[in-house]
Amino acid sequence: MWLVDSHCHLDMLKLAKTSSGEAAGLEGVLNTARQRGVKHFLCINVNPWHIQQLRDLTAPFQDVSLTLGLHPLHQPEQPVTTEQLIEWGQAEDIAALGETGLDYHYSEQSKEVQLDYFQRHLDAALEVKKPVIVHTREASEDTLALLKPFSEQGGQGIIHCFTENLDFARQAVGMGFYISFSGIVTFHSADALREVAKQIPLDRMLVETDAPYLAPVPHRGKQNEPGYVRDVAEFIAELRGLDTEFLAQQTTENFFRLFPKLLAKVAKQEALLA
Template sequence: MLTDTHTHLNAAQFDEDREEVIQRAVDAGVTRIVNIGFNRETIPTSMELAEKYDFIYSAIGWHPQDAKDMRPEDLEWIEELCKHEKVVAIGEIGLDYYWDTSPKETQDRVFREQIRLAKKIGMPIVIHNRDAHHDIIQVLREEKAAEVGGIMHCYSGSWETAKLCLDMNFYISFGGPVTFKNAKQPKEVLAQVPLDRLLIETDSPYLTPHPHRGKRNESSYVRLVAEAAAEIRGMSLEELAQITTQNAIKLLGIR
């Protein structure tokens, strides 16, 4: 009963064996997957996966790295696609100050536009945050994102920042880094997040958990994330899987 709340199964890294990768996830006990479409190329392919597989859903939005390429009609396109029954969130959206691919002011504008769209249609958002903790919190506050809430994807910040996110109606999601030996902060935060706000993910093909670190990640490995999270929280894998799946169902409205 595992749920991978963030993956990129439509990525080119899976072109040779996508069906086998998806079957391995099923065999590992993954019953629900949320796949991300984040620009003009990946939104259609994410929708295709969601339409092909009953247990795959799609979140669609415009990634901050691609913010400079977003046109007004793209926002209208996203709004129209959000009417599809398999689209469960707007994302991943946010700010990325690590990769210098789009100007900060452009990222900020595109981020705000998508939060406003989410509020307009009543849909949760999935937040991408890289090296932009302060500005992410500021934008979420100013745009009153608590009205829709959502997911802090692959959370890497402090417990203090996590508390601010929790206060704004966000769930905190953890991926492969919680399996890394020296990843002290993610483990400390995971240990403190209220169980009813906890989610797990892979972000595959990226952020591969131990012991496969350095290789391509895939959705079946969400089980390794769940095992690490269960150990940190002092509970069984089955209980952790059930709680995080129920959280995903409640937030995203997936079946």
């Protein structure tokens, strides 16, 4: 089985301290995930001013890729311009721009700032020709309004940790976006989300953990870890009456269709290990 955790925050995990330091603690978490079939991890940056710390943490791990962006709920330590996002986003080790987007649930008062920064990320992503990782909560109308011209100019990306309705999903898929499901789909209160997971096209589906948040059933109440993406995949496979191996293969193919350069990186790594 080959799974990809398409969204995790490895720098936010509470890691066991070892004599080798924090990275060794992360290696244990990643090894546990690898044993469950997780072969690649997209580690999401939420503050571009902290990207070097994230690089340092993940440098030992060839199966971890990085993004760069400013989360909509994070106020920047200093302004981040579109030009800076373009400059930083051109780096070879940056797979996508984001996490970016809109969140009116927690911070509607910062709506104008969020809209401005979301647009900057979209403009930068078009310039560097890389996907965007989109966070949206209680902002569906504005999110779709900004994504439409982006997609018409060839932009692509992921609606991560999807919690919107089926109509939103269909519109996003129609724009060429991928829909990524987290452990929320396993929650007892998530009937509407499960209906979306049953109906969206399989060739547009991804799975993620959003670790360390939102651990799926049966791990609720624990720190979420990348290895738990298998629980998400198993749940959705059963929901759709599919073999887990098939769903894992499909979501992995979807991920690398969006990130073909990462597939080349994985192929090179496999060749070195052969």
